[in-house]
Amino acid sequence: xxxxxxxxxxxxxxxxxxxxxxxxxxxxxxxxxxxxxxxxxxxxxxxxxxxxxxxxxxxxxxxxxxxxxxxxxxxxxxxxxxxxxxxxxxxxxxxxxxxxxxxxxxxxxxx
Amino acid sequence: xxxxxxxxxxxxxxxxxxxxxxxxxxxxxxxxxxxxxxxxxxxxxxxxxxxxxxxxxxxxxxxxxxxxxxxxxxxxxxxxxxxxxxxxxxxxxxxxxxxxxxxxxxxxxxx
Numbered sequence: 001x002x003x004x005x006x007x008x009x010x011x012x013x014x015x016x017x018x019x020x021x022x023x024x025x026x027x028x029x030x031x032x033x034x035x036x037x038x039x040x041x042x043x044x045x046x047x048x049x050x051x052x053x054x055x056x057x058x059x060x061x062x063x064x065x066x067x068x069x070x071x072x073x074x075x076x077x078x079x080x081x082x083x084x085x086x087x088x089x090x091x092x093x094x095x096x097x098x099x100x101x102x103x104x105x106x107x108x109x110x111x
Numbered sequence: 112x113x114x115x116x117x118x119x120x121x122x123x124x125x126x127x128x129x130x131x132x133x134x135x136x137x138x139x140x141x142x143x144x145x146x147x148x149x150x151x152x153x154x155x156x157x158x159x160x161x162x163x164x165x166x167x168x169x170x171x172x173x174x175x176x177x178x179x180x181x182x183x184x185x186x187x188x189x190x191x192x193x194x195x196x197x198x199x200x201x202x203x204x205x206x207x208x209x210x211x212x213x214x215x216x217x218x219x220x221x222x
Binding site for chain 1: 112144146152153154155156159199201204205209210211212213214215
């Protein structure tokens, strides 16, 4: 049983570019949440997807958008990248309010 | 908005010493979850506490949920080098299961 998988593991982008990160949830999980973790900080909630719709959103600008597919996998898109977007992006899947299982993350560096 | 605070931010201990991290929420929580993140890794779920005053043990780890359901603690007895990492507490940020994380307590253990 595969856990949460994310791709790519590392990414370097230039300011102003756009990026797409991908996540496949743990088998049996229908809810996918995305978090941004800056160095030395706790994960910060970006948004959550359930039944292919954004169900909840944290305090992030509209440059951050996402999508969930019928197979529950999800994408996180960030437009007009800023240096401050450099962080570890974590995908977490869950079933309801049960514990969240995190993927290994995508380390995004914006130069 | 809702905040989750953790102290201390860092803790350096000699192997064999005990360790405690404390978590406080600005609001009453329906539950609290604890995660461990090893250096370079991703958060891994440790436990969820739901009941007021609940105490749960996992080998050398003892987790406690306060009577008012606004604070929690994690105590590690006789630390080992394998305990190294950052310990996060997290509370639900809404009804849909997104998590509000504390900034974490980074534990280092000197052999």
